[in-house]
Amino acid sequence: MMPNLPFLKKKQPEDRSEIFRASRRDFLKIGSLAAGGLVLGVNFQCSGPKGELVTFAPNVFVSIGSDNLVTILAHRSEMGTGIRTSLPMIVADELGADWSKVKIVQAEGDESKYGNQNTDGSFSVRMFYEPMKKAGATARHMLMQAAAKEWGVDVAECDTENSHVVLKGGSKKIPFGDLVAQIQTMELPKAEDVPMKDFSSYKLVGKDIPIYDVKDIATGNAVFGADVNLPNMLIAVVQRSPVVGAKVVSYNDEKALAIPGVKKVVKIEGPGLPAGLDKPLEGVAVLAENTWAAIKGSRELEIEWDLGPNQSYDSAVQLEEMVKSTTSNGTAKRERGNFSQAKSSSGKVIEKTYLAPFYAHSTIEPPAAIADVKADGSVEVWAPSQHPQWARDAVSAALGIDVSKVKMNVTLLGGGFGRKSKPDFVAEAALLSKAAGVPVRVQWTRECDLHHDYYHSHSAQRIVATLDGSGNLTGWNHHTVFPAIGSGLDAAPPSDGELDLGCRDFPYEVPNIRIESHETTAHTRIGWLRSVSNIHHAFAICTMLDEIAETKGVDPVDQALQLLGEDKNLTFAGEMVGDYGNYGEKIEDFPWSTARMKKVIETVAEKSNWKSNLAAGKAVGFAAHKSFLTYVACVVMVEKDANGNLVIPEVHYAVDCGIPVNTDRVRSQFEGGAQFATSLATTSAITLENGRVKQNNFDTYQIIRMSQAPKKIHVHIIPSMEKPTGVGEPPVPPFIPALANAVYKLTGKRNYQLPFQV
Amino acid sequence: MEKYVINVNGKDREVSALQDMPLLWVLRDLLDMKGTKFGCGQALCGACTVHLDGEAVRSCSLPVSEVGTGKITTIEGLSEDGSHPLQKAWVEHIVPQCGYCQSGQIMNAAALLSRNPSPSESEIEAAMEGNLCRCGTYNRIKDAIVTASKSL
Ligand code: FES
Ligand code: FES
Numbered sequence: 006m007m008p009n010l011p012f013l014k015k016k017q018p019e020d021r022s023e024i025f026r027a028s029r030r031d032f033l034k035i036g037s038l039a040a041g042g043l044v045l046g047v048n049f050q051c052s053g054p055k056g057e058l059v060t061f062a063p064n065v066f067v068s069i070g071s072d073n074l075v076t077i078l079a080h081r082s083e084m085g086t087g088i089r090t091s092l093p094m095i096v097a098d099e100l101g102a103d104w105s106k107v108k109i110v111q112a113e114g115d116e117s118k119y120g121n122q123n124t125d126g127s128f129s130v131r132m133f134y135e136p137m138k139k140a141g142a143t144a145r146h147m148l149m150q151a152a153a154k155e156w157g158v159d160v161a162e163c164d165t166e167n168s169h170v171v172l173k174g175g176s177k178k179i180p181f182g183d184l185v186a187q188i189q190t191m192e193l194p195k196a197e198d199v200p201m202k203d204f205s206s207y208k209l210v211g212k213d214i215p216i217y218d219v220k221d222i223a224t225g226n227a228v229f230g231a232d233v234n235l236p237n238m239l240i241a242v243v244q245r246s247p248v249v250g251a252k253v254v255s256y257n258d259e260k261a262l263a264i265p266g267v268k269k270v271v272k273i274e275g276p277g278l279p280a281g282l283d284k285p286l287e288g289v290a291v292l293a294e295n296t297w298a299a300i301k302g303s304r305e306l307e308i309e310w311d312l313g314p315n316q317s318y319d320s321a322v323q324l325e326e327m328v329k330s331t332t333s334n335g336t337a338k339r340e341r342g343n344f345s346q347a348k349s350s351s352g353k354v355i356e357k358t359y360l361a362p363f364y365a366h367s368t369i370e371p372p373a374a375i376a377d378v379k380a381d382g383s384v385e386v387w388a389p390s391q392h393p394q395w396a397r398d399a400v401s402a403a404l405g406i407d408v409s410k411v412k413m414n415v416t417l418l419g420g421g422f423g424r425k426s427k428p429d430f431v432a433e434a435a436l437l438s439k440a441a442g443v444p445v446r447v448q449w450t451r452e453c454d455l456h457h458d459y460y461h462s463h464s465a466q467r468i469v470a471t472l473d474g475s476g477n478l479t480g481w482n483h484h485t486v487f488p489a490i491g492s493g494l495d496a497a498p499p500s501d502g503e504l505d506l507g508c509r510d511f512p513y514e515v516p517n518i519r520i521e522s523h524e525t526t527a528h529t530r531i532g533w534l535r536s537v538s539n540i541h542h543a544f545a546i547c548t549m550l551d552e553i554a555e556t557k558g559v560d561p562v563d564q565a566l567q568l569l570g571e572d573k574n575l576t577f578a579g580e581m582v583g584d585y586g587n588y589g590e591k592i593e594d595f596p597w598s599t600a601r602m603k604k605v606i607e608t609v610a611e612k613s614n615w616k617s618n619l620a621a622g623k624a625v626g627f628a629a630h631k632s633f634l635t636y637v638a639c640v641v642m643v644e645k646d647a648n649g650n651l652v653i654p655e656v657h658y659a660v661d662c663g664i665p666v667n668t669d670r671v672r673s674q675f676e677g678g679a680q681f682a683t684s685l686a687t688t689s690a691i692t693l694e695n696g697r698v699k700q701n702n703f704d705t706y707q708i709i710r711m712s713q714a715p716k717k718i719h720v721h722i723i724p725s726m727e728k729p730t731g732v733g734e735p736p737v738p739p740f741i742p743a744l745a746n747a748v749y750k751l752t753g754k755r756n757y758q759l760p761f762q763v
Numbered sequence: 764m765e766k767y768v769i770n771v772n773g774k775d776r777e778v779s780a781l782q783d784m785p786l787l788w789v790l791r792d793l794l795d796m797k798g799t800k801f802g803c804g805q806a807l808c809g810a811c812t813v814h815l816d817g818e819a820v821r822s823c824s825l826p827v828s829e830v831g832t833g834k835i836t837t838i839e840g841l842s843e844d845g846s847h848p849l850q851k852a853w854v855e856h857i858v859p860q861c862g863y864c865q866s867g868q869i870m871n872a873a874a875l876l877s878r879n880p881s882p883s884e885s886e887i888e889a890a891m892e893g894n895l896c897r898c899g900t901y902n903r904i905k906d907a908i909v910t911a912s913k914s915l
Contacts, residue, residue, distance in 0.1 A: 218859075222866075295780075295788055297781065301781075368861075369810055371802070673860060680901060715902075
């Protein structure tokens with residue numbers, strides 16, 4: 006049985022309405038509540054005696070003080086995408102706030118107040134663009150109503166700018182803060198009465214806006230997961246099951262306890278198998294006064310393990326078995342025409358097998374979380390969590406207390422990439438604090454992180470392409486197999502959700518298509534990593550297309566444009582076995598547009614001078630891949646330096662993500678995505694022997710260093726008024742095949758396995 | 764446990780620690796200075812970079828007993844108010860993504876610029892090779908170092 010994939014979590018209609026139902030309630034309460042009593046959980050002040058700061062909070066996301074300070078709540082987790090800046094920008098722009106006088110406050114984890122907070126699946130902007138606009142527009146409308154009344158004019162005569170209401174024409178203006186008292190008692194306007202600004206009048210959205218935390222980061226003042234300090238806090242370092250499912254038989258903690266500073270040793274009970282996605286692994290924790298004593302103590306633990314059924318697992322053996330399974334008939338997951346017929350009547354068959362390894366997230370900040378279980382049984386938690394509500398639920402389950410007793414604070418995340426959605430490390434902190442009776446920070450080491458991740462699955466794929474006598478691509482048969490997210494010892498195929506990530510949604514006009522999946526088992530914890538199964542699917546598909554173009558003697562860019570055919574919206578109707586997920590969105594709301602795809606391909610070809618002659622020793626590769634509803638095309642240039650090392654002098658991306666909210670952060674996600682993908686393509690792999698991960702630290706699990714990074718990354722953003730879509734993950738999938746295709750042109754050797762050596 | 768007096772950001776600080784405790788944990792746990800980050804503990808990622816007498820060192824791998832009378836500078840002491848040319852350049856180029864590696868990047872770059880005020884691209888790459896960034900901010904780091912070097 007497959008769990009729901011949280012990163013594809015369907016947008017609940019309630020997510021939107023809840024915000025506004027809550028806002029109306031909050032508003033009505035404003036007059037009567039004392040400071041802090043607002044359902045905001047932050048230090049918003051409410052109306053008080055004369056002369057005190059008065060605050061107007063039309064909904065949970067925005068409040069305005071009589072000091073003219075606008076406070077905007079960031080309810081999504083900041084892990085480097087800039088979301089903590091981008092969503093508040095939308096509110097501020099619609100409101101007409103002076104951005105330099107906006108304060109951003111991080112919301113606690115509480116989905117009953119804020120709606121969905123699961124910062125995953127590149128859907129924050131997609132899901133919250135409209136609600137954020139409404140939050141800002143509602144406040145703006147009320148401020149204008151108050152000013153209009155004071156000036157005796159129609160509200161249509163008013164506008165807002167720089168945190169003032171202004172009379173159009175510029176003869177009068179009044180600061181927001183001076184209107185706060187008047188609107189305390191004003192009725193919240195109906196949503197349909199609230200006008201929205203015209204896009205052309207935005208001063209923030211669609212522009213390059215620095216992230217809110219940039220100064221704090223540059224001065225070392227930004228607060229990450231491990232940076233919260235509590236009195237009497239102990240630090241825990243844990244030795245966890247070396248093999249997933251292993252149970253502690255016995256342990257000797259004498260030597261650990263002898264280390265000065267070590268206070269306590271506590272066993273953490275794990276679920277065994279299945280390991281689940283939200284439970285701590287079984288382990289033994291050493292709690293000490295400082296991190297160093299805890300690290301030393303954990304090394305001194307002597308633990309006898311019952312290693313369980315995964316102790317003989319070898320990832321290389323499984324990879325071979327998966328390759329073998331792709332040569333048999335799998336389960337059809339999409340069918341168009343009749344592939345078998347196309348194959349038997351074809352002029353040429355190209356058949357290739359593609360392999361990709363397990364990957365670890367290896368955020369530079371290893372997991373860390375702090376919990377303070379109080380005497381009354383309630384708990385306060387601080388964690389770099391991508392999915393604060395899941396963490397809250399996991400803590401509530403681990404401690405056996407009601408979720409209302411869990412106060413969940415979200416720090417900045419030192420990278421996430423999907424790892425920090427899983428709340429195992431947060432639950433560990435809670436369990437250990439309960440056992441110790443004092444606050445506890447659980448600190449993962451790099452070795453802990455690499456040994457006990459929820460890995461991106463390794464995979465085998467086989468693609469069979471058939472060409473007719475005139476060289477037309479007539480058939481496409483794609484077999485894919487990998488241990489599915491959350492799966493275990495029972496054989497299972499990849500879930501439909503994983504197949505919808507760049508495999509079944511193959512967009513090209515090929516008359517005969519058959520997509521097949523195969524079953525396998527999982528012997529370690531499988532999770533999701535930035536762009537998930539799009540990584541291996543796009544690698545296989547886009548390098549195969551390059552090979553087909555070469556066989557046909559056509560340009561791969563021309564081929565992609567031709568195979569996309571006329572401008573149309575694809576629905577895959579009648580072809581998918583089971584529903585097509587479309588990243589949790591209705592296909593009517595977010596159609597698969599061949600026109601938008603062609604536009605990014607044409608743009609990247611033009612901007613990169615795709616067809617121009619290259620200097621000797623350079624080569625370029627191309628790939629295009631839509632993921633998370635964002636259209637991306639990519640051209641990568643390669644060469645070798647004097648020592649024969651691969652150099653990537655230039656990358657061009659064209660991206661259509663609908664309305665780009667913060668253009669600087671769109672670019673930075675693509676710059677970062679290219680570098681992240683360079684690691685996946687050329688340096689990183691996790692392997693297991695005897696059920697144990699072999700890589701220990703950054704010497705053996707390598708991610709690229711500065712000299713290996715692409716030197717120039719150009720990001721061409723297609724101007725668009727389409728609904729905004731995310732940019733965190735979409736840069737990764739097309740980069741890897743574009744690089745592989747370039748390397749092939751440079752070296753004459755095709756790579757069918759990641760990571761590839763050059 | 765031993766007592767040590769170490770000089771951090773111009774101030775003598777007395778700490779009592781195991782002699783093999785890395786400077787990183789002295790700073791973070793004993794002195795509650797959280798700007799210096801833990802990434803690998805093995806001198807492989809550079810997140811913990813500080814200066815010892817102006818040289819970039821990996822504090823995760825420098826035992827407190829070896830600090831002696833050396834002067835330590837951390838990100839908190841690089842400037843009083845974020846006005847070091849590199850910090851200004853970091854803001855100008857909006858370098859950080861998650862930000863976690865950036866204290867180490869800035870400290871490493873500061874040591875580079877103090878011995879080589881106008882490094883070439885390949886000198887920057889060579890000097891910054893020990894500092895990992897998983898988010899992929901290498902290009903902007905390079906640009907910011909160049910900008911800062913021009914304002915020196
Ligand atoms: S923590 Fe010191 S180099 Fe990584
Ligand atoms: S900015 Fe995230 S690791 Fe460098």
